[in-house]
Amino acid sequence: MSQTLILPPDDAGIExxxxxxxxGELVAFPTETVYGLGADALNxxxxxxxxxxxxxxxxxxxxVHVAELAALTRFGIxxxxxxxxxxxxQSFWPGALTLVVPRGPAVPDxxxxxxxxxxxxxxxxxxxxxxxxxxxxxxxxPSANRSGRPSPTLAEHVFLDLNGRIPLILDxxxxxxxxxxxxxxxxxxxxxxxxxxxxxxxxxxxxxxxxRALDSSTLEAGERDAAARRSPGLRHRHYAxxxxxxxxxxxxxxxRALARAGxxxxxxxxxxxxxxxxxxxRAYAAESGRLALRVMPRELTGYASExxxxxxxxxxxxxTAIVVGAVPAEGLxxxxxxxxxxxxxxGAD
Ligand code: TXA
Ligand code: MG
Numbered sequence: 263m264s265q266t267l268i269l270p271p272d273d274a275g276i277e278x279x280x281x282x283x284x285x286g287e288l289v290a291f292p293t294e295t296v297y298g299l300g301a302d303a304l305n306x307x308x309x310x311x312x313x314x315x316x317x318x319x320x321x322x323x324x325x326v327h328v329a330e331l332a333a334l335t336r337f338g339i340x341x342x343x344x345x346x347x348x349x350x351x352q353s354f355w356p357g358a359l360t361l362v363v364p365r366g367p368a369v370p371d372x373x374x375x376x377x378x379x380x381x382x383x384x385x386x387x388x389x390x391x392x393x394x395x396x397x398x399x400x401x402x403x404p405s406a407n408r409s410g411r412p413s414p415t416l417a418e419h420v421f422l423d424l425n426g427r428i429p430l431i432l433d434x435x436x437x438x439x440x441x442x443x444x445x446x447x448x449x450x451x452x453x454x455x456x457x458x459x460x461x462x463x464x465x466x467x468x469x470x471x472x473x474r475a476l477d478s479s480t481l482e483a484g485e486r487d488a489a490a491r492r493s494p495g496l497r498h499r500h501y502a503x504x505x506x507x508x509x510x511x512x513x514x515x516x517x518r519a520l521a522r523a524g525x526x527x528x529x530x531x532x533x534x535x536x537x538x539x540x541x542x543x544r545a546y547a548a549e550s551g552r553l554a555l556r557v558m559p560r561e562l563t564g565y566a567s568e569x570x571x572x573x574x575x576x577x578x579x580x581x582t583a584i585v586v587g588a589v590p591a592e593g594l595x596x597x598x599x600x601x602x603x604x605x606x607x608x609g610a611d
Pocket of ligand 2: 404405413
């Protein structure tokens, strides 16, 4: 395929994207969390081509995006049969919450990777919404990165990963939330958080009374295995820049980075505004070419929205390692830490 086109999401851009989707082609588009790589979810061949473009393992199912809850009836999913689906949709949609529900008969196998469930979400982004309405089909969309890379939060990230593999990217500017949706399995009792994300556990607990999280220490070992089988995405390498990611405490991050740089390596350092050691890191970066410093917002909403772009930017600095200072594990911080830990694990193998 020739060079990928990037268009603004004006009327002509949306129309072109919608026509491509209806013709069974792939289109990358912005959502509030990250950019998605979309295909007509009712067209199995189109959905299959997502896996080729991303080099995604075939056993990892896709999220189906719809403009509103009622659109799920097109798959033969009856919201009334899953009462928590209706109430959560009222509280959190449009938004960064993906719900895993029993699949309807019209959902192609390739989307569910052969499972008895399907993941669904109504995105909170005007461009995603306009595209869903104009194309008038549900859109299957994983994050629009090459498999294993950090999710794209800018059109440029999509271009760098997928240029020549897809016909069109709609450029909606930076994704606001910056990390992916929270994935909640409603077929487990109590509901099980399979992936932390833009909606926090505290928000879900307020709405549902009780939820459990797959990565929580409260799960017994046996339960953990059974639960992990519900979340195929966990088995795969994720969120990895090319450089090794070293996750350490906020207090230790600067010393760790400077020690490595002192040995002659070029090193990246990602710490928050106000972190101890920041002044020292700034001085070192100014006098030595061996430290690429990225100062992140102290506040976690801002941190999340810059996270993946910062990992990609540091990767572009040709560093051998990226040292990252941890954030507190509360609220959105738990979702950020999940991505940082996976980026760090991936770098190790
Ligand atoms: O914010 C997001 O969720 C973005 C935007 C584009 O919506 N999408 C996204 O998709 O992150 P993806 O494919 O990168 O991640 C989807 C996650 C994977 O971990 C996958 O295993 C899980 O959802 N998933 C999808 N369908 C599932 C199912 N039926 N059961 C369990 N997990 C499922
Ligand atoms: Mg992804």
